[in-house]
Structure formats: C-alpha cells, structure tokens
Amino acid sequence: MKKYKEVSIDSTTQQMYERAQEMGIETVWERLEKQQPQCGYGLLGVCCRNCMMGPCRINPFGGEPTRGVCGADADTIVARNLLRMIAAGAAAHSDHGRHVALTLLIAAEMAEKFKKEGKPVLELDNMASNTLPYQVRDAEKLKAVAERLGIETEGKTIRELAKEVAEVALHDFGKQDEEALRFLKAYLNPKTYEVFETAAAKAGMPWFENGILPRGIDREIVESLHRTHIGTDHDPVSILLHGLKTSLGDAWGGSLIATELQDILFGTPQVIKAEANLGVLKEDYVNIVVHGHEPVLSEKIVEAAQDPELIELAQKYGAKGINVVGMCCTGLEVLMRHGIPIAGNFLQQEMAIVTGAVEAMVVDVQCIMPATVDVARCFHTKIIDTSPLATFPGAIHIKFDERRADEIAKEIVRTAVENFPNRSKKRVEIPKEKMAGYVGFSVEAILKHFGGNLKPIEEAIVEGKIKGVAGLVGCNNPKIKQDHNHIKIANELMKRDVLLIGTGCWATAAMKYGIFLPEYADTDNVGPGLREFAKEWGIPPALNMGSCVDCTRMLVLADLIARDLNVPISALPVVGSAPEAMTEKAVSIGTYFVASGITTHLGIVPPVLGGPKVVKILTQDLYDIVGAAFIVEPDPYKAARLMYDHIMKKRKELGI
Ligand code: XCC
Ligand code: SF4
Structure with missing residues (x-):
C-alpha cells in the first residue's frame, strides 16, 4: 500500500485515498501495484498480437528472436502498435464529433417536421423552440462556420444552415474522394496545408497522394487497421506517415467538428468564474457527478437539475436542492459553458465516490474506470451508464436517445434524487478544499x-x-x-x-x-x-x-x-x-x-x-x-x- 502523499499532490485526493484505505476499498493505485512488474515487452512496444501465428515478441537485447513468425522486425511491430493507438484515439474523438453532428442534424430535422405540423414557424426556423430537444444557442457561430465552409448563407434560415453544416460535417466522415477534408480546408492556413501536402514526398514516399492530408475521418482510421493487418504495411516510415494522417483527421476533422458544433448547439464559451476540486460536492444537496466526454447528455442533465418539480422532490427527501458537478472532460464542457463546478480530473473519479456524498455518477463515454462500479458498491452511489456504446456491468443502464433527451435526463436526475434517502449521513466525508x-x-x-x-x-x-x-x-x-x-x-x-x-x-x-x-x-x-x-x-x-x-x-x-x-x-x-x-x-x-x-x-x-x-x-x-x-x-x-x-x-x- 502506498502512503497517501505518494499518490497525489492534491490534498483532497490524499484525504480520500487514506479514507479508502481505512475502509479497505481498492483503488487505481493498488491495482497498479498489483500489476507490477509490468510486462517489459509491452512497455517497449515489441509484442504483436495482430495474427494467430502469434503472439510474437522481439528480444529487446538484440538476441533471438529478432523477428515475429511472419518476419516482422521490432520497428515494424512498434510502428504498427503505435498506429493502432493513434487510430483508437482518433476514433474516440471523432465518434464523439459524429454524435454531435448527428445531434445537430436530428434537431434540424425535428424543427422541419414540427414546422410542417403547424407549430410556431419563426421559433422553429431559428431553432430556438423549446419543443426541440436541442436548439441552436449560437446562431452567429453557426453562420461563421457555414461561411468558412463556403456554404451560401444569404436568405437561409438558421434551421437550413444547421442542416447543411451538419451534412458537410457528416460527409467529411465518410467521403471517398482523394480531396482533403472540407473542414480542414476551411480552417487551415495555406502554409501549413502545403506542409501536409508535401510531407510524404519529403519522407521519400511520393506515392502518398496529397501527402498526409486526411481524406475521410473514418477512412484514415479504417486504413490504419488495414495497414497494420498481418502482411500489409511493414515500413515504419509509411506506417507512421499514415499515423500522422489519421491524427490530422482527428484534429482538423472529428475533434474540430465536435468543438465547433457543440458551440453552435450549446453556446460558445465566454470567460466565467467557477470552482474546482472535491470541495464542490455539497453535504446537504443531492450530488450528481457527470463524468465522461460528451456534453450532449450532460447539458441536458444540467437543465433537468433545474426542474422545479425535481428540486421539490429533492427537498421532500430532506435535501436543500440538486448539485450537479463535473468530472473529466464532460465536466470541462459544462464548466466552460455554464460555470458548473468541476469535482476533479481522471484520478479523482473513485475519490469522489469515496466521499459517500454522491447520489449518482452519470457516465457517458471514455476515461470512466469500470472500477467506479466496485467502489460505488461500498456506498449508496449509483453509477448510471447512458451511452449505448458504453455499458458497465453492475451499473444502472438508462440509455440516452437524443430525440427524447429531456425525458431521459429527467429520469436520470429523478433516479439520483430518489437515492438521497439511502445516503448514510455518518459515512459522508467531503474534503473542504476547492479553488476558484x-x-x-x-x-x-x-x-x-x-x-x-x-x-x-x-x-x-x-x-x-x-x-x-x-x-x-x-x-x-x-x-x-x-x-x-x-x-x-x-x-x-x-x-x-x-x-x-x-x-x-x-x-x-x-x-x-x-x-x-x-x-x-x-x-x-x-x-x-x-x-x-x-x-x-x-x-x-x-x-x-x-x-x-x-x-x-x-x-x-x-x-x-x-x-x-x-x-x-x-x-x-x-x-x-x-x-x-x-x-x-x-x-x-x-x-x-x-x-x-x-x-x-x-x-x-x-x-x-x-x-x-x-x-x-x-x-x-x-x-x-x-x-x-x-x-x-x-x-x-x-x-x-x-x-x-x-x-x-x-x-x-x-x-x-
Ligand atoms: Fe481522459 Fe478527457 Fe485524458 Fe482526462 S485528459 S484522462 S483523455 S478526461 Ni482528455
Ligand atoms: Fe507475429 Fe507477425 Fe502475426 Fe504479429 S503479425 S503476431 S509478428 S506473425
């Protein structure tokens, strides 16, 4: 077991880590210790499991074996493994971007449908109607993004523009031509564009048409898996060049789409004062931690937590109200846009539960440890998983659907509120520290x-x-x-x-x-x-x-x-x-x-x-x-x- 001072410089983590130890709760640090010594081959990147002739590993000290069964050497194996890491990372960011683009499209299509059904036209044309699950909160940014993309904006409604921007974004995921992504072209300065265009030729691989300019966000990720399949690409240079290309599809494609379209849907962040660290949890409130990465859900949780009916319910159970706080990047999204306090970063997810004061940890995708479910079992905390693509054994599953966003968000908040009476007051210990x-x-x-x-x-x-x-x-x-x-x-x-x-x-x-x-x-x-x-x-x-x-x-x-x-x-x-x-x-x-x-x-x-x-x-x-x-x-x-x-x-x- 580690001393609490060894795990973190953050006093709230230290305090909760000590508490976890007293309670016999296993945390990330014990699990890391149990993994020691970690596999040397893995650390060096020289093990390959890309086919069933393997697994193969290369002797890092220069002796035999110097090649895998297929003949791949250390550099090929290391480069392939790295490319797969890049592809997985780009996939996670970009799939997030896709969800946001789909949300914008769904909202625009719903506005169109409602309009046809005779609902108030102006509100729907501006996508400002609260009959829509998602509105356009920053119409100015929508217009700016549309203009950058070369979309004609004159005489078009917000609804029409939203639909077009969403469609261009979605097209960048799946397009099959050799041209660079439309988002990349719209955002990148010509000098850097030229660097991308000529990079592969400079590396001696002129057959990379258009250099490392990404063509399709999904395509580069798929090609990464193809290249690294047994018997395909073996030159570390071309493998890594494709890694650059895939990552650029993330940067100037998937992630950029996520950020820009989230700003359109939820508002572009403006400077605001807020607070951070576990001290933002409140002893006499229902505490809901939103954890993960996609604001499409957490935005709605923040809204639902302001519902007078649910606040009243919380008060009926003896709480003063509902306190939503963030964790990891979902937390940063609502922090940036609404000043919602952030309870901590990655290594504090278990610590938040150890306070004993969390009614629900609502998770979407990425960076959520499955161990949160085990830690939550020691308390009354409910882990609620919400993404159809991230299910946690032992959690409550309330899966999210953008079309019914309000209804589902309320159900999630209600579940948290109804859990408040199960909190054991004696077992609550919230660190005081927080910082503005x-x-x-x-x-x-x-x-x-x-x-x-x-x-x-x-x-x-x-x-x-x-x-x-x-x-x-x-x-x-x-x-x-x-x-x-x-x-x-x-x-x-x-x-x-x-x-x-x-x-x-x-x-x-x-x-x-x-x-x-x-x-x-x-x-x-x-x-x-x-x-x-x-x-x-x-x-x-x-x-x-x-x-x-x-x-x-x-x-x-x-x-x-x-x-x-x-x-x-x-x-x-x-x-x-x-x-x-x-x-x-x-x-x-x-x-x-x-x-x-x-x-x-x-x-x-x-x-x-x-x-x-x-x-x-x-x-x-x-x-x-x-x-x-x-x-x-x-x-x-x-x-x-x-x-x-x-x-x-x-x-x-x-x-x-
Ligand atoms: Fe995850 Fe985004 Fe890393 Fe934090 S910083 S551990 S990715 S939450 Ni993105
Ligand atoms: Fe071994 Fe080659 Fe198969 Fe990798 S691809 S497991 S190095 S045989």
Whole structure:
C-alpha cells in the first residue's frame, strides 16, 4: 500500500485515498501495484498480437528472436502498435464529433417536421423552440462556420444552415474522394496545408497522394487497421506517415467538428468564474457527478437539475436542492459553458465516490474506470451508464436517445434524487478544499478579450515580454503522482515567461492550484514579462481552453497567429506537452500537434523504445518532414527546459 502523499499532490485526493484505505476499498493505485512488474515487452512496444501465428515478441537485447513468425522486425511491430493507438484515439474523438453532428442534424430535422405540423414557424426556423430537444444557442457561430465552409448563407434560415453544416460535417466522415477534408480546408492556413501536402514526398514516399492530408475521418482510421493487418504495411516510415494522417483527421476533422458544433448547439464559451476540486460536492444537496466526454447528455442533465418539480422532490427527501458537478472532460464542457463546478480530473473519479456524498455518477463515454462500479458498491452511489456504446456491468443502464433527451435526463436526475434517502449521513466525508478560477477561453472569447484580434499577444511575443506559448494537455496517470508534473511543468514554463493555454485533465489540475486566477501572476511561479502581460490584460497567466476535443481551439489559435505572420504553424515559438499522458486519445493529440507543426513533449514514455528506427523518426526525422517532433522526458524540470529551448530556437529562426 502506498502512503497517501505518494499518490497525489492534491490534498483532497490524499484525504480520500487514506479514507479508502481505512475502509479497505481498492483503488487505481493498488491495482497498479498489483500489476507490477509490468510486462517489459509491452512497455517497449515489441509484442504483436495482430495474427494467430502469434503472439510474437522481439528480444529487446538484440538476441533471438529478432523477428515475429511472419518476419516482422521490432520497428515494424512498434510502428504498427503505435498506429493502432493513434487510430483508437482518433476514433474516440471523432465518434464523439459524429454524435454531435448527428445531434445537430436530428434537431434540424425535428424543427422541419414540427414546422410542417403547424407549430410556431419563426421559433422553429431559428431553432430556438423549446419543443426541440436541442436548439441552436449560437446562431452567429453557426453562420461563421457555414461561411468558412463556403456554404451560401444569404436568405437561409438558421434551421437550413444547421442542416447543411451538419451534412458537410457528416460527409467529411465518410467521403471517398482523394480531396482533403472540407473542414480542414476551411480552417487551415495555406502554409501549413502545403506542409501536409508535401510531407510524404519529403519522407521519400511520393506515392502518398496529397501527402498526409486526411481524406475521410473514418477512412484514415479504417486504413490504419488495414495497414497494420498481418502482411500489409511493414515500413515504419509509411506506417507512421499514415499515423500522422489519421491524427490530422482527428484534429482538423472529428475533434474540430465536435468543438465547433457543440458551440453552435450549446453556446460558445465566454470567460466565467467557477470552482474546482472535491470541495464542490455539497453535504446537504443531492450530488450528481457527470463524468465522461460528451456534453450532449450532460447539458441536458444540467437543465433537468433545474426542474422545479425535481428540486421539490429533492427537498421532500430532506435535501436543500440538486448539485450537479463535473468530472473529466464532460465536466470541462459544462464548466466552460455554464460555470458548473468541476469535482476533479481522471484520478479523482473513485475519490469522489469515496466521499459517500454522491447520489449518482452519470457516465457517458471514455476515461470512466469500470472500477467506479466496485467502489460505488461500498456506498449508496449509483453509477448510471447512458451511452449505448458504453455499458458497465453492475451499473444502472438508462440509455440516452437524443430525440427524447429531456425525458431521459429527467429520469436520470429523478433516479439520483430518489437515492438521497439511502445516503448514510455518518459515512459522508467531503474534503473542504476547492479553488476558484476563470474559465471559458474559447478562441472567440480570447479574440473578444483582446479587442478583436491577436495583435496584443503577437506583439508581446515579438517584444519578448512573453517568449512563446505552450499548449498543455492530457490526463492523469497513476504512474506519476497526480498533478505533480502538470503543475511543475506549468510553473517552470511560466517562470520563463511562457504563456500557457491548455485543456483536459491538465486544465482541471491547473485550476485546482489557482493558476486560473489573475492573482496567480503575482506569485514567484510567473516571470516578470508574463506577469506584466497578464496584468495589463486582466487575465490569468494560463488560459483554460476546455476539454480534450477542444485541443482544436488551441490549433485554431495557433493557426490564426501563423496566418497573421504568413508562416506555417511550425515556425511559431509554440510547444505542446502532455505531462501525465495516459489515453490513446492523448497519443492522437500528441501526434496531431506534431503533425500540425507543434513540437510536443510527452511525460510518459510511450511504448516505442523497442523500435530504434521508430524512435528516431518520432524524435528527429519529423523535424524535416513536418517541422516538429516529439520530446520524451519524464523529468518535469528537464522537460520544461527542453520546451523552453525549443521556443527560443523558434524565436531565433523568426529573427525575434
Ligand atoms: Fe481522459 Fe478527457 Fe485524458 Fe482526462 S485528459 S484522462 S483523455 S478526461 Ni482528455
Ligand atoms: Fe507475429 Fe507477425 Fe502475426 Fe504479429 S503479425 S503476431 S509478428 S506473425
């Protein structure tokens, strides 16, 4: 068993971890310990199970076996495994994007149907009717996205535009021509486009028509599985080039569609103050934790929790009301748009249940541990799974259907409320700590804050007041003390006057430590230039840009700066980092950052070290192919130094 101080730097996690130990509840840290020693072949990436002649593994010390049964060597196997990770990550993000596009389409079609049935026409044409399960909350953004996509907007209703935008998005998933994605073409600056177009030829593989420009979001994912099937692609270079392409289909396709269409449906985030950490759970309220990734459901839960009838029911059972809080990226979605408090990041999902104060944890997809069901058994907490594609044995299944969204959301909230009398008051212990912070920095909000353009940021970079920008992303991983590397790297970069932007579990970590408060600029963790800049503009030294699919907001921001300077993204003094990476999605994000021209650090060594050629491609050769590469460094201090050095190198190349 670990000491509570070893698992996390977060005092609420420490407190709940100790409590779990006292209660004999097994958590992620014990399960990690039981896995030790973890398989060396797996860690190095040199085991292959892609056919039934295997499983095969390569001797990492150079002796026999040097090849799998089919003859694949270590580099082939490592590259294939990595491509499958990228494909799975891209699939998760992009399928999320597809669900959002389908939701927009369903809502537009319902508006059309209701209109035909004689319901109020104007409301339905504007998609503002509350007879619709989903409305268009940001019509301006809808028009802006339509215009970017080259859709004629003149004389069209919101309903017609919504339908067309949804159809273009869905077309990008399944189209079969060789052209690049329409969303990518609509968003990417021509200089970076050219990099994608010529990347494969530069890598000596001119037969990649259109280079690494993704053609269809689904197609690139399917092709990843095809290429890695036994006896297909064996050259680590072409396997990895296709990995870049697949990840770009995620970045400039699936994830971008998720973010943009969610903004249209639920509103584009604007700067708002909110709170984070387990202290946001309330002792005398019905607590509902929304956990997972897709706001299509959690938006509705937030709404249903305001239903007077359900609040009354909660009061009848002796609660003061209903308290919805978030977890992981679903949490970030409702945090960004509504200021709903976020209870924690990935490693706090079990901890939230251990408070004994959660009536229901409502889960959708991704990053939800099946162990939540086991932990919940020790309390009255109900785990409610809602996605038809994510079922948890032992959970309550209330599956979601967009067409009946309100009804189902109310049923879920009612289930939680009715569980309140089962709470044992004696077994409740909620950590007190929570922290306030400003969130909601969408690209639109940033532009608005800086007076309509990015000149102030660009000038501060040119002057050297801020040295560059770092995009921090990604998960927690129990192999690293929770949040430790997130915060260390953030501080080390801010000390060197690097402005931070970030998403995902990094953003929740940063918020918990007060980094999203403007006052944080006064601490010793922020350099004088960044401090001056933050104060001048009334911003925190780090900006929360949202959930993981919102990494595309960071790309769009970088792209706007690149446009202003008429350079590809790779020329900018910008770096990325996933200090505590865990998921396959994080692998896809890291890859698309690099492919898009942003050199990216990983704090967890991905399973590639068994393939020396693969390592060389990822950490060196990619500089010549896309202008960026991976930095792998577990030590957060060294990592920050390497990232800073990269920023300074880019500054020098730009002559600033
Ligand atoms: Fe999951 Fe998105 Fe990673 Fe957190 S950061 S562990 S992916 S919740 Ni996306
Ligand atoms: Fe072994 Fe080749 Fe089959 Fe992989 S594809 S399991 S290396 S025989």
